[in-house]
Amino acid sequence: MKTTYKKWVVALLHIAVWALLFSLPFLLRSYEDHRPPQRGGGHSNPSLHYFINNLYWIGFFYLNAQVLIPRLVYKRKFWLYGIVLCSIFCLWLVLGWLTFLLLRNPDSFHWQTHILFTFFIFLFFFACSTAYRTFRDKIISDQVAQERENENLKTELTLLRSQVSPHFMFNVLNNMVALARKKSDLLEPSLIKLSSLMRYMLYESDEEKVYLEREIEYLQSYIDLQQQRFGNNVKVNVSMDIADNYYQIEPMLLIPFVENAFKHGTGLIDDAIINIQLKAEEGLLRFSVGNKYVESADEVKDKTSGIGLPNVQRRLNLLYGNNHRLFITKENNWFEVKLEIKMTNE
Template sequence: MFRDKLQSDRLVSEKQTENLKTELAFLRSQVSPHFMFNVLNNMVTLARKKSDQLEPSLFKLSSLLRYMLYETDEEKVLLEREVEYLQSYIDLQLQRFGSKVKVNLVMEDYDKNCFIEPMLLIPFVENAFKHGTGFRQNSEINIELKAKTNLLDFRVSNYYDNSIAQVKDKTSGIGLQNVKRRLDLLYKNEHTLTIENKDNFFTVTLQLNLH
């Protein structure tokens, strides 16, 4: 009878683990198709203009897709790879927006041997581009990343117009609720997420204990 109880508990645990993996895979997969369409449309324009920017853009998109398709199945990835993905994403967005958007990117020396849940940081940056552009003639997005002794400090801020943003929210891609759920599943009691909307500036700060 005791053996049956152990086997039953093991089966329940395995089922819970499988359900967790399934949910995480689903949450990771929700990359905004709107962004992909915009990137591809921009590349069509570059091709028509026979622009020299087309080839490097294709390489960046290829790198971005390779990471999404082949590396995000891992439970954890090197922080360096996540940062490279962020950089490719930002570069493609800047090519699309041109001088209309300025990104102030500060990445201090970080431990490249740290591991992190894949696709965890991109929603904050995607959210900044989605809701922080189009309100001003020259929009600005500020991104800071620090990682020392297994402690990650990540901050993203952008100008935010509440009256216009309410319309944009209806077509949001990866949402902050997605990130909150993943943080609760994987980093429960090991993270602090602060979201502040003050003086029309939206700031997200994530502090995370990396394993």
């Protein structure tokens, strides 16, 4: 329906442009013929002559734009294109002469004037049809390129998002193994939380955006599972506050920062500390994650890393562009990530 509608709009637009162009002589002056009648008692018909000539030029316009340029110019058959144009020009000279003889006073016809007039009009419509075809193809080319870019971005975002899930599942399953080995009573509630997390990952993460509240619940469940795993070996300080429950965000956008903190802020670290803060108000999301780290232990872990922060940085650039700011600092055995995003409401 949309395609048909657009075709009708384009057709009507073309008709309107032609009608305006060829009605200009009538709008600017009175188009009357005061010449004497033709021999034999007939009368000239300048209006019909003008109308038929216009049909010739309209035909040439679309012939050049729709047939000659795509079939000859785009295929680099320039010599053939030049020959065809010369042939059309000669044909138009003959047609114009015949039309004049039939509808105007033959005694007033002059070949020199006819050739010059036809030549300049021919150049005008040749230039217009060439410009029209070039401009039209440029618009179509830009639209196709934009569609391809959008599809590539969607594909890339899907790949970046899918890279987060296996990494997260790997960490959570390790938590489950640790709890099973300890025969902990926390295994059952942990499995329930894992089930909730998987439901979020499988169903809600396919949405373009989710409510920030759901993303926070997802983060909190992940943090709870990690705290169950590490117990008192890691001190986790969490503060999450949203002033508006209708803020939306791309799913699983924040979890890589938290994963990274637990990955590099635990293990061979004395008095391990992880600070997680999230606040959303007045259309701005502020999210920060910081953790202590040991350089030697971090180097060992990086050998098996390869998913995480680089992916989320790329994803942020694709999704938010200049509407976000990401700061990463690493000094005095403290690693901190600060993220600011301009949020939108439903």
